[in-house]
Amino acid sequence: MSANDAISDLKKRMAQSIIGQTDVIDRLVIGLLANGNLLVEGLPGLAKTRAIKAMARNLDAKFSRIQFTPDLLPSDVTGTEIYHQAGGEAEFRFEPGPIFANIVLADEINRAPAKVQAALLEAMEERQVTVAGTTHKMDPLFIVMATQNPIEQEGTYPLPEAQMDRFLMHVNITYPPVEDEVEVIRLVRGEEIAAQADAANPSEAEKPAPIRQQAVFDARTEIGQVHTSDAMDRYMADLVQATRTPAALDEDLARWISVGASPRASLALDRCSRAHAWMAGRDYVDPQDVRAIVHDVFRHRISLSFEAQGEDRRTDDVTDAIVRLVALP
Structure with a gap:
């Protein structure tokens, strides 16, 4: 099975x-292939955690979930040195925390302190943690998928903009249409019935083998060979530059944007667009x-x-305007 077939199977x-x-x-898989971390935001009950768990369940990877709470400590995430004593000898040993996994779900990240x-x-x-002067490396396959919801801001600690910049993408989940919600009801009902049947009569039905980690590494190698023309490089740079000098494009943009995107945005556009093109079966990046x-x-x-917020403008509205105004290559 080729890497593209394996990733298509994962999506299915x-x-x-x-x-x-x-x-x-698609966005979760792109984040996996682009070797970046994702921030997934949406109202409660919109399957943020379920989607991430579905990815981890179908990959041959170690999964870890960290439920962020106000009383969480850094050592609860990274691990700490533990004093061990046996056979008359004593030593400190590093006990890895839940961050040492392949796919880490940081659930409700905005509920933990800075x-x-x-x-x-x-x-x-x-991609490493230093405890007591010793550096511990992460596995080659390592991705953090953090979730947060935009309501219940009391008792939360919103991520500063400078720290959010470290996420490759900010994925927004919205309410499903009514037709899909009907299917959700039927799906969950079927899962509950199947779980009850298995509890009463445990079945020995074989589950499909998980997707190997090597398929992800092979896909990343192929994505690295996807061609990006000079014109496409300039187009991505122009989009990012438009967020920094909006007055050159439009007066309204100049009023709406307070701070533009950093160079990390250009790098993220490059990595994600190549992954998107590869998933579409192409070996080159186009404007789409x-x-x-x-x-x-x-x-x-x-x-x-503040003016944009007062006019109820969203970041997506500003991005729409930038895409409309920046010339295609």
């Missing part, structure tokens, strides 16, 4: 558990690949002005 398996959220599944968030984001950026993921890349990197 995830779609069996997540109804009507094909865009979300010190815990910083410990997680350091591991995301450096960039436009498909630009909202997820810009969503957490553009700071809106």
